[in-house]
Structures are given as C-alpha cells and as structure tokens.
Amino acid sequence: MRKLLLSTTIAATLAALPAVADTLRVGVATAQTGALAYADVPVSVGMHLAVDEINAAGGIGGKVTIELIEKDVRSDAAQTSIATQELVDQGVSVIVLPCDSDPALAAIGVISSAQIPAISTCASSPTLPMIGGEYMFSNFPGDNVQATVSAQWAWDQGHRSAYIIYSPDTQYTTMPLYFAEVFEKLGGAMAGQATNTIGQQDFSAIATTVAALDPQPDVIMTSAYEPDFPSMIKALRAAGVTGQIIGSDGIDSPTTFSLGDVAEGLVFTTAGHPTPGSSLETFNTAYEAARGESPETVFSAVGYDLIKVLEAAVLAVDGSTEPTALRDAIANLENVQGATSLITYKGTDGMPVRQVSLIRVKDGDRELLGQPSPDAALIPAPRMQ
Amino acid sequence: MDLFLQQTVNAFALGGTYALLALGLAVVFSIMGLINFAHGELMTISGYVLMYCGLAGLPFAISVALAISAAVVAAVLMERIAFRPVRNASGATMLVTSFAVAMILQVLFQNLISARSQAVLLPQFLSDSIRFGGLIIGINKIGAIVTTVVMLIFLDWFMKHQKAGIAMRASAEDFSVARLMGIRANTVIAGAFALSGLLAGVAAVLWVSQRASVDPLMGFTPVLKAFIAAILGGLGSLRGAVAGGFLLGAIEIYLAAFLPQELQEFRDPIGLCLVVIVLLFRPNGLIPSAALKAEKV
Numbered sequence: 001m002r003k004l005l006l007s008t009t010i011a012a013t014l015a016a017l018p019a020v021a022d023t024l025r026v027g028v029a030t031a032q033t034g035a036l037a038y039a040d041v042p043v044s045v046g047m048h049l050a051v052d053e054i055n056a057a058g059g060i061g062g063k064v065t066i067e068l069i070e071k072d073v074r075s076d077a078a079q080t081s082i083a084t085q086e087l088v089d090q091g092v093s094v095i096v097l098p099c100d101s102d103p104a105l106a107a108i109g110v111i112s113s114a115q116i117p118a119i120s121t122c123a124s125s126p127t128l129p130m131i132g133g134e135y136m137f138s139n140f141p142g143d144n145v146q147a148t149v150s151a152q153w154a155w156d157q158g159h160r161s162a163y164i165i166y167s168p169d170t171q172y173t174t175m176p177l178y179f180a181e182v183f184e185k186l187g188g189a190m191a192g193q194a195t196n197t198i199g200q201q202d203f204s205a206i207a208t209t210v211a212a213l214d215p216q217p218d219v220i221m222t223s224a225y226e227p228d229f230p231s232m233i234k235a236l237r238a239a240g241v242t243g244q245i246i247g248s249d250g251i252d253s254p255t256t257f258s259l260g261d262v263a264e265g266l267v268f269t270t271a272g273h274p275t276p277g278s279s280l281e282t283f284n285t286a287y288e289a290a291r292g293e294s295p296e297t298v299f300s301a302v303g304y305d306l307i308k309v310l311e312a313a314v315l316a317v318d319g320s321t322e323p324t325a326l327r328d329a330i331a332n333l334e335n336v337q338g339a340t341s342l343i344t345y346k347g348t349d350g351m352p353v354r355q356v357s358l359i360r361v362k363d364g365d366r367e368l369l370g371q372p373s374p375d376a377a378l379i380p381a382p383r384m385q
Numbered sequence: 386m387d388l389f390l391q392q393t394v395n396a397f398a399l400g401g402t403y404a405l406l407a408l409g410l411a412v413v414f415s416i417m418g419l420i421n422f423a424h425g426e427l428m429t430i431s432g433y434v435l436m437y438c439g440l441a442g443l444p445f446a447i448s449v450a451l452a453i454s455a456a457v458v459a460a461v462l463m464e465r466i467a468f469r470p471v472r473n474a475s476g477a478t479m480l481v482t483s484f485a486v487a488m489i490l491q492v493l494f495q496n497l498i499s500a501r502s503q504a505v506l507l508p509q510f511l512s513d514s515i516r517f518g519g520l521i522i523g524i525n526k527i528g529a530i531v532t533t534v535v536m537l538i539f540l541d542w543f544m545k546h547q548k549a550g551i552a553m554r555a556s557a558e559d560f561s562v563a564r565l566m567g568i569r570a571n572t573v574i575a576g577a578f579a580l581s582g583l584l585a586g587v588a589a590v591l592w593v594s595q596r597a598s599v600d601p602l603m604g605f606t607p608v609l610k611a612f613i614a615a616i617l618g619g620l621g622s623l624r625g626a627v628a629g630g631f632l633l634g635a636i637e638i639y640l641a642a643f644l645p646q647e648l649q650e651f652r653d654p655i656g657l658c659l660v661v662i663v664l665l666f667r668p669n670g671l672i673p674s675a676a677l678k679a680e681k682v
Contacts, residue, residue: 032500192646194646195650202399205638228596230596230597240521254503296501
C-alpha cells in the first residue's frame with residue numbers, strides 16, 4: 001500500500017510538473033510544405049524571431065523560456081489532426097495551427113478534449129473560433145472586419161455599384177460576400193457576382209462578362225490570392241474593365257507590386273503597415289538584422305504577434321504554463337503590443353480585434369490609405385459556409 | 386453576338402494552351418505507355434528559369450528561349466534518371482514513379498527556392514490588348530493562339546517529314562517491330578521526352594505570362610487539365626490530344642460565360658459531366674489512337 005501511495009505521489013508530482021516548469025512548450029502543427037506553406041513558412045520565421053528574442057532576454061518575465069516543437073502538416077487537414085494529437089501526447093501547453101480555417105478545424109476535436117488552447121497562425125475566417133469553441137483562437141483581422149473597412153472606403157470614395165468575384169472553395173475566399181453585405185447596407189448597389197475555383201488559371205470568360213456590363217461597375221471586389229489574383233486582374237484589365245479593384249490580405253505579396261500598370265491603383269486590406277516609428281517598422285528592422293533580407297510579407301510579423309500573445313498570456317498567469325489557465329488568460333488579453341498592431345481578445349469569441357491597414361498600389365509600391373476602425377454596427381455577423 | 390465571339394476567342398486561347406499540354410503527355414504516352422504526371426514540374430522549372438532571367442534583367446526573348454531549353458533538358462534528364470530504370474516495369478510502377486518525381490521536385494522547389502510564390506517580371510506589352518472590330522483581344526491571348534498554331538504546324542511537319550518523327554510514329558504503332566527495323570529504343574524515347582519538354586516549356590511560358598508568378602505547386606493544375614484533355618481526345622493519339630484540348634477549353638469558357646449565376650458554383654462538375662457524356666459515346670476518345678487495342682467488355 002505504501003508503495004502504491006509513493007508511486008501515485010510521484011506520478012502526481014510528475015503530472016503536475018509542466019505547470020510549474022520554466023519552459024513553455026508550444027506545439028506547432030503548421031504547413032511547412034504544400035498549398036498553405038506560402039503563409040505558414042513566413043509565419044514560422046516570425047515566430048522563431050520572437051522566441052529567440054524572448055529567450056535571449058531570459059524568457060518570459062525573465063524566467064519562462066519558450067520551446068517550439070514543430071511538425072509539418074503538409075497543408076493537409078487529416079495530417080493536422082494527427083500532428084495535433086502527437087503534440088498533445090508530448091504534453092505541450094498550447095498549440096499553433098495552420099493558416100487556414102479548414103485544416104485548423106480538423107484539430108478541434110483533439111484540442112477540445114485535451115483542453116489545450118490553440119491559435120491558428122493567420123486564418124481570418126470569423127467562423128473558425130465560432131465553430132472551434134472556447135479553446136480555438138485566431139490571430140488575424142477577421143474577414144468580415146476587412147470587408148467592412150474596404151466597403152466603407154469604396155463608399156466614401158463615391159463608388160456606388162460593385163461586382164464581386166468569390167470562390168466558395170474556402171471560408172477565406174468568400175470574403176466578397178461580406179463586402180457585398182456591407183456595401184448594400186451603406187446604400188450601394190450590386191452589379192453582379194461571379195464565382196471562381198481556387199487555382200483557376202483563366203479568368204477571360206469572367207473578365208469578358210464584366211466588361212460587357214453596361215454601365216460598368218465602379219468597384220470589383222475579390223479575395224482571390226496568388227496565383228489566381230494576378231491572372232484575374234490581368235484578364236480584367238485586358239478585357240477593358242477600368243473600375244476600382246479591391247482585394248484582401250492574401251495579395252499582400254511581392255508579386256502584386258511587380259505586376260506593373262495593371263495593378264496601379266489597386267487597393268487591399270492587410271494586417272499592418274510599417275509607418276515611421278511603428279512597431280512593424282521596428283520588427284522589419286530586426287528581421288533584416290537577423291536574416292539579412294527584408295520580410296517578403298506581413299505574415300512574418302503576424303507570426304511574431306502570435307508569440308507576443310502567448311508571452312502576454314503567460315505573464316497574466318504569473319508564469320504558469322497550465323493549458324486551461326493559459327486559455328482563460330488569452331481570452332482576457334487586452335491591447336497586447338504585437339508587431340503589426342495592438343491585439344485584444346477580451347470581449348470577443350476568439351477572433352481578435354486588430355487594426356486593419358488599407359493599402360493602395362502606387363508606382364509599384366505601397367501607399368497607406370488609412371488604418372480605420374470600422375463602425376461596429378456595420379460589421380456583418382460571421383457567415384457559415 | 387460580339388460577346389459570343391469574344392468568348393470564342395477566349396476559348397481558342399485557353400484551348401490552345403490545353404492542347405499543347407495534352408500533346409506533351411500524349412507524345413510520351415504513345416511511345417512508352419506512361420502518363421507522366423511530372424510533366425507539370427517541367428513547366429515549373431521553365432517558370433523558375435523565367436523568374437531568374439527576369440531578375441537578371443535578360444531580354445524577354447532570351448528568357449523565353451532559356452526557359453524552354455531548360456524544360457527540354459529537364460525532360461531528358463527525367464527520362465534518363467527516373468524512367469529508364471523502370472521502363473520495362475508495369476504501367477502502375479511507371480505511374481507511381483512519375484508521381485514520385487513530381488513530389489520530389491515540388492519539395493526541392495519549396496526548400497531550395499521558396500515556399501512562396503515568386504513574382505515573374507514580364508514585359509508590359511503582354512498585359513496590353515488591341516481592338517479588333519468590336520472585339521478586345523489581349524496580347525497574351527493572341528500570343529497563345531499564334532504559338533499554338535505554330536507549334537501544331539511544326540509538330541505535324543516533324544512527325545511526317547523528319548526521320549526522328551517518323552521513328553516515333555513507328556514506335557508508337559508497334560515498338561517491338563520498330564526496334565526490329567533498327568530503330569534505337571533509347572533514342573526514340575529520349576526524343577519523345579525532349580519533345581514533351583519542348584511542349585511543356587512553350588506551354589509554361591504561356592501559362593506564366595498569364596499568372597505572372599511561379600510557385601512550387603504550379604504544375605499540378607495544368608497537368609490535370611492536360612490529362613483530362615488527353616483522355617477526352619483519345620489517350621496516345623496526338624490529333625486527339627489537340628482536339629481534346631480545344632474541346633476542354635471551349636467547355637470551360639462557355640460554361641463560365643453562359644451558365645446561369647445560380648449554377649456557376651457547379652461549373653466544374655458540369656464541365657466534367659460533359660466530358661463523361663462525350664466519353665460515353667466515344668469511349669476511346671474523340672480521335673482514338675490507331676495503336677490503342679483496347680478491349681471493351
């Protein structure tokens with residue numbers, strides 16, 4: 001009996017160890033290869049920068065160092081679920097999931113039953129935390145918020161009719177539906193809509209249809225991203241469409257700025273802009289110092305943000321790494337200073353309140369149009385696909 | 386009417402690109418019985434060469450020549466390294482080999498170049514368009530149509546009047562007999578791969594000039610389209626591949642243009658249903674290969 005008592009005590013002590021350990025073990029199940037690698041690879045770089053910075057300073061609050069345990073999920077939903085389970089078995093305190101709602105959703109069952117908080121690197125669909133439950137968090141301005149910002153801008157510019165091109169393939173590519181909702185709420189008229197599939201190469205049929213509209217729509221809004229977007233905008237312009245084209249964060253990429261004349265005047269929403277003296281400028285400088293090149297995309301800064309959120313959460317619970325405590329801490333975070341903006345989870349269902357930057361392509365470079373806070377009454381409710 | 390004509394021009398431009406892609410698959414299949422799913426990666430290689438040439442500031446004409454040559458060299462190397470050792474293995478083995486080659490190349494691109502799309506700098510005139518009566522035609526559309534026509538004429542001449550081409554046709558018809566006539570198997574097969582590389586390179590330039598970027602997984606969609614077009618036309622038949630390519634292009638464009646909005650979401654399934662319907666009536670494809678001795682029960 002004493003033996004049993006002893007071993008139980010030891011086991012209990014061991015089980016309780018992670019809670020008092022001085023290491024925050026972060027399970028990273030993201031897409032290092034495959035279709036989502038375009039976002040998750042730069043996110044990983046940003047996360048590592050933040051981790052190195054924090055650990056070099058002695059850890060979170062000078063005592064809790066961060067350890068990343070990484071697994072490649074190959075942009076595959078099933079693999080995400082498997083990798084998440086493996087990470088849970090290794091006793092991590094928090095899990096990082098891929099940049100798209102669909103594979104992130106595949107891990108919900110695992111994280112909910114293990115009661116470990118999970119943050120998607122950059123999934124922007126507001127439905128993710130809604131479906132994901134209390135342990136699922138996002139780390140990007142929501143699609144509905146981005147669409148509100150761009151629709152409001154279009155309306156303020158005097159645009160009164162809009163055409164949307166969206167894809168029902170993923171949550172993210174349905175952002176134009178939010179745009180249409182807000183634009184109509186503001187009093188604008190929808191001139192029509194077209195759907196595309198992700199990976200569609202040829203947009204000439206859609207472009208010809210839009211060009212044949214009389215009158216031409218003032219605005220064409222899409223959340224298509226590379227490689228579809230360049231092909232789409234080239235087709236639209238070649239077909240003679242002259243209206244304002246509005247995109248979203250997926251096209252915040254060097255390709256967009258190298259398209260030349262066709263992309264001039266293009267406007268899109270994204271997670272941040274390095275204004276002089278901003279935190280993003282500081283991040284970009286640090287990135288260049290560490291990597292010898294400037295970041296290709298804002299996603300690296302978003303990865304940095306994610307670690308800063310975890311840091312703030314650990315600080316809020318006095319250095320504990322106990323998963324449920326961390327979950328509650330994340331859910332109550334307010335105004336965490338990330339690289340891109342201030343981040344607030346308090347009062348949300350897990351979709352953070354973050355700044356949205358509105359960028360215009362001018363002379364092949366980015367021009368900041370503003371970082372407006374949208375009217376809360378205008379933001380559409382999350383739409384289930 | 387103008388709208389219909391305009392969409393028809395679109396259909397020709399897209400169909401032409403599909404035809405070139407399907408031909409690339411058909412040339413190899415007709416001789417080896419291999420569907421080379423790594424064909425798309427040849428295009429990716431061309432795309433990356435275009436990207437690096439653009440960064441180096443080379444004139445576009447030279448970049449294009451280098452990009453196409455790269456695909457030819459890569460295709461020949463692919464045959465020598467990956468496919469020659471399994472040449473006499475079953476069709477399934479060769480198919481799996483081609484998938485393996487495709488995946489290995491994709492991962493190499495992701496790790497050695499970048500997981501992200503890389504911008505390809507293209508001359509400005511490719512984005513322009515000209516008015517032609519009531520029609521507006523993009524320069525890259527005209528380029529696609531003209532290139533397709535030139536390539537088809539070249540291929541026809543090559544297959545009919547060149548010794549290597551005639552040898553390929555003979556091998557496609559009956560490889561054993563062709564070898565008994567003194568045709569060297571290695572030369573014919575390497576030639577077929579070189580030709581498919583040429584077609585992949587040309588198609589890649591057209592493809593990339595439309596999308597202005599190249600990424601590691603770029604080859605998947607075109608090879609899938611080429612596969613559908615090749616089946617639709619008649620696997621192993623070169624004329625069939627061309628017919629299949631143009632028909633697939635027309636189906637896609639007309640559906641995108643004229644299907645009612647409520648049904649647009651189902652455009653791809655409807656398009657594939659049309660392909661299936663064609664195959665129900667012509668199970669061996671539009672223009673079946675003469676050498677295809679398929680037995681249907």
